[in-house]
Amino acid sequence: MNQVPRFLSPLGLTLRAAGCALFCAATLPVTAAPDAAPTPSDAEVAARASALEVAGAFSNSGFKSRDGHIFAALTPKAPQFIQVNLYSGNQYWFIAAASSPAKRLAVTVFDEKGKFVPTELYENNAQAAAGFSPQSSGPYIIRIQELEGDPATVCLLYSYK
Amino acid sequence: MFSRFIIPILLLASAGAVTAASPAPLTAKELASVEKVDSVSIPTPAELMAALNKVAKPNWQSRYRPPIPTTFASRAQIALNLGGLIADGFIAVEAEDAQQVKNTGKDIIALAKCLAVSESVIARGNSIFDFAERNEWNTLKEELEATQNEVKLSLEQQHDTGLVSLVSLGAWIRGTEIISGWIAENYTPAAAKLLRQPEIIALMQAKLEALPPKAKEDPLVADLIAQLPELQAQVSFPSDKTPTQTDVKAVQETSAKLMKRITTKLNAKEKK
DSSP states (O other): OOOSOEEEOTTSOEEEEESSHHHHHHHSOOOSOOTTOOOOOHHHHHHHHHHHHHHHHHHTTTOEEOSOEEEEEEBTTBOEEEEEEEOTTOOEEEEEEEOTTEEEEEEEEEETTSOEEOOEEEEETTEEEEEEOOSSSEEEEEEEEEEEESSEEEEEEEEEO | OOOTTTHHHHHHHHHHHHTSSOOOOOOHHHHHTOBOOHHHHSOOHHHHHHHHHHHOOOOGGGGOOOOOOSOOSOHHHHHHHHHHHHHHHHHHHHTTOHHHHHHHHHHHHHHHHHTTOOHHHHHHHHHHHHHHHTTOHHHHHHHHHHHHHHHHHHHHHTTOHHHHHHHHHHHHHHHHHHHHHHHHHSOOHHHHHTTOOTTHHHHHHHHHHTSOHHHHTSHHHHHHHHHHHHHHHHTOOOTTOOOOHHHHHHHHHHHHHHHHHHHSOOOHHHHO
């Protein structure tokens, strides 16, 4: 039974917030699994693995990955918007990766009023990332778009330094 | 599949080309649809500390506090203090103080046991000891957040979803107390501007307001609901404004007052 809360978005999409889940359990000395451990779907596992692969590249440059991440059910032409709260001076990479039905993703950053924020971009089929250093601390909005493909599960996480 | 060595090269190659087009501003409908999710919308204390490290050289050890009680009757109070201890763990990691990391890790485990969280949380706590022993500071930052998430996951499994927000809230208030305290004593405009976070408390407030009626009757939760707006007003200055040293001191005093309330054991009369 899956007990991790799901957040129904106004777009009718589903977001799922998650903390550690399976990946950490596989690499750290966990002695016992929770009684009712949430079971990520295969698509979620694949999406997070793909996102972590990109995050791993940034770790070589000193970026630390947040353990927190979210899953979203994404469809073409129906982007998902997530609020993050950032600190000026830090550098951030927001990384999205989707399961196989998605063919091409894009990540875009906006400020709290919805104005586009220029970023460095990385796009590789169903993996995408946007990196920038905020000029002021406060809320920003991350837009995840599926540019090509069929409905898919996407994972968003971020790294900072 | 991209290897971790290939991606940075591709990033450099692709960055300029893809940033050419400027997307239109978000519409009111899109702004209204923005999701706020605890796991990514609430920054960790480590992110604030990283930002302060960019503009100053804080003496992190000066931010330690005396050990707090590790037994509380209220689950809400335990959750809040667990968050506060996670923030303390981040300070100890910034100070690269293995013994302090272990001391904090021990307290985290003690409090986590009071919540009857799963064995996986205890295992996380034990791994904090191991990483501290090996001075793996970057790994410890990820491990502390993972421990916090493991606690939240365990609370969700116990159908204590309301407490999840309290863990984040405790961590954020303690982090704000630590950082504002240091900035108040070592004021610079650049450091003071870091304190701007107009949305975080609003998000926390919304989660507190959504707690079940019984949880909101907890005296500590009721106090927080009443007192958080003061802190929210103090960290909600416009992005082009620089807080004065007096403003920063006000943030420090309010967050310290909240932390004192969070760590103070309730007497029998208050529990009623």
